[in-house]
Amino acid sequence: MTVYGALDIGGTKIAGALVDNAGTLLVRAQRPTPAQRSAGELMAAVTSVLDELALHPMWDELTCLGIASAGPVDTAAGTVSPVNIPAWRRFPLTARVAAHPRLPLGLRPVLVGDAVAMTAAEHWLGAARGFENALCMVVSTGVGGGLVLGGRLHTGRTGNAGHIGHITVNLDGSLCPCGAPGCVEGFASGTAIAAHAQAAGWSAPAGVAPTAAAVADAARAGNPYARAAYERAAQALAAAIAATAALVELDLVVIGGGVAQAGDTLFAPLRRRMADYAVLDFTRGLPVVPALLALDAGLIGAAAVASSQAGVASSQAPVASSQAGVPALSSGPRP
Template structure:
């Protein structure tokens, strides 16, 4: 059995895994992301995940290591500047990971955006498996996307193609941390959903964190403010998806990430709003479905892309950039 390494770094969690050539996670490790901490503290969390993976006997059999990170990323430079991790700006993540003393000699990690990794995984093994043209989205602490066009993963010059979270859908909206007004991420991320519900007067019981998951729970119980927060998020997502479909033509849209775990609370209003925005003949009726690989898609995709770049034949069925 061939073994591939993977890291998936987002605004909420830092995950790592050893993945076999069937896309199965042999081992998984995870730490919370200290998103508001210093760059060294953030890297320490990454190192802790690597340390746990490296303690497994199969670590030494690893043939490549993929890193999926929230973006923007610069795949050529090996740097990351996640919008929701302020201390990392042009942070040399690939060099830092490559310097880990347990990394096999000569192994250079491969960097990819987290949503692009999710697109690779869903095209290889998930909901977009039979699709030639797909938009795959991560809706979580942030909002990202990756594109499969003509059956191939399209990463773009710097690795940021499909970064749908920073399409402006509200011309007079609040400034996003990226600097632009009215971004999808500022309206539809888990953070935005919780903030919108709280601004409308919603609150959680004592001891319960005000997260998007808590808002979804309240929405399922009929709380009007929670329902409106998801409605607003769904409208922003529908506008951005329809715009993307008009630009590149799509067969399917796959949505994963923590917010997608809300199920019908998100997907019912999203599909309804798609009718309002996807009105052209070639965009109308576009399927919008949940990711099949759930929260492991970034890890599986990072391993798949790294193996493809390394020319590993065992993952020949996985999408190549």
């Protein structure tokens, strides 16, 4: 059995896993992300996850380690500047992880954006498998995306291609933490959905945190403010997806992440709104489907991309572009 390591770092959680060459998680560890704390405290949480994984007997069989991180990232420099983690700006994450004392000698971690990792996973084992041109999105604390074009994972020069969350959909919208006005993320992230519902008049039941999941529960129960918050998110997503489809032509859109767990509360208005924006012949009727790998897609995708760069065997591996220092992945097991 070939064993890959993976980290998935987002605004809500820091997860790690050991993954085999069929994409199965052998062991998983997780910590909350101290997103508003210092850079050192954030790194301590990452180290704690690695420490826990290192206790597993398969750790010593590790052949590579992939890191999926909220972005923007710079895969060539090994640095991250997540919009929703203020203390990390050009933070040398790859070097810090490489310095972990239990990491096998000579093993260099491979950095990838979290949404690109999710895309690699869904193209390998999930909803985008077999599709030549797909947009895969993570809608969670933030909104990210990745592209498969011509059957190959398209990462871009710095590893940020497909970052759909920072497409402007409202020219007069509020400034996003990234600095631009009216970004998709400001309408469709879980944080934005909860904030909009609360501002409109919705409040969470006693003892329930005011999250996007709570808003979804209220929407299903018929609360008009909660339903309007998801309608607003769906409209922003539809506008951005249609623009992307017009630019590169797509066969499929896959949406995962915590907000996607709302199911038809999100997908029904999104598919309806797509008809308003995807009006050109080559964009009309574009399928929009839920991700199949749920919340582990980032881990699986990070492992897949790292395995390709390390040149180790994988079963029915995904396909990546050669941009940003990431070599092409084979479409089958390596010899």
